[in-house]
Amino acid sequence: MVDTGTRGDTPGELAAPSALTSVVVHASGAVCTRLVRLEPAAGESAVSVRVPGLPPALFEHSLRARVVSGPPGLRVTDIRLDFGATLRRGDELPNVRLDLEDAEDRQSRLRDRRDRLAAEIEEVAGFRAEPPQPRRGDPPRWAPVESILTLAGFVDSRLALLHQRLRTAEEELAAADHDVDVLWHRLDQASSALSTDRALPSVSAVLTLAPGARNAASPAGESDEADAGPTAQATPTAQAAQVTPAARTAPAGEGAAAPVPGAESTPVALELEYQVPGAAWAPVYQLRLNGRSGAGTLVLRACVAQRTGEDWTGVRLGLSTADLLRSAGLPELRSLRIGRSQPEPAASSWREPRRGWGVVRGLRRRR
Known part of the structure; x- marks a missing residue:
């Protein structure tokens, strides 16, 4: 199943498929790049474009x-x-998952039946023949022996039947528990390439495109970027989970693209870049020796492992020894002076402004 997204709830929001084009695997994690192609349409107002199919584990700030x-x-x-969830139909789930759900339903029914039988046994066992209390001065009453014996016989026969049913229910429940444990073990041993969850998390990127004149200070050909950092945090409404029924659509990267307003009918290509955990690589060295000449060849290979939730088949792959979680900012170097030693200048400290300084600044701004 491929989730290519649907039209959003916001009026004017369009959906556009994307394709994973390149991945750079680091020592811990990877940087993925997706390409989004759009068909422009005439228009001058800003429009929102939804790009679905992103991995749920990506770092939002990246x-x-x-x-x-x-x-x-x-x-x-x-x-x-924008986070959400996609419900999967029964025919899209593996047989092991369906068998497990049936076994859990049967286990729940048997457990409820056992609890009802145990409660009924406790209630029947509490039946007692209690004659009314005689009043003071009344002669002794005749004891209803036959009624008491009849009640005792009914309680014994009913308890025997209920205990038999309870033993049968407990045996069936033990078998159901065993079946559930076996199916859970099979599900854990199944391949992780096939998802067995009833609901799949979905993550979409919502972009806002706006036409307009490019800044004159920026050089020609420079691309504009939007960073989902402190200035573009996901709103609480976007983070709320939305459950939508699954729809079988074309794979990502195929089909008609979403129209986007633009000044000209020129194809538009967007590039998404994000970081994901769950990927690593390790070097593998292989030395090949020639027994006759004594020469050898050292071959360097890379062993790549990933569990990011994306398919990297046919994607341009790169390797890096850098750490994504470590800060890569340049250190601030202190200046060195050659000459007579001088004391370091004192650091400037904050002091409270004089009284009435705020009024003077306000008057200057008004002028």
């Missing part, structure tokens, strides 16, 4: 978008993440 090609001045002004 999400970036830029315009690779398109009409002049088209830029990405905002980007955020």
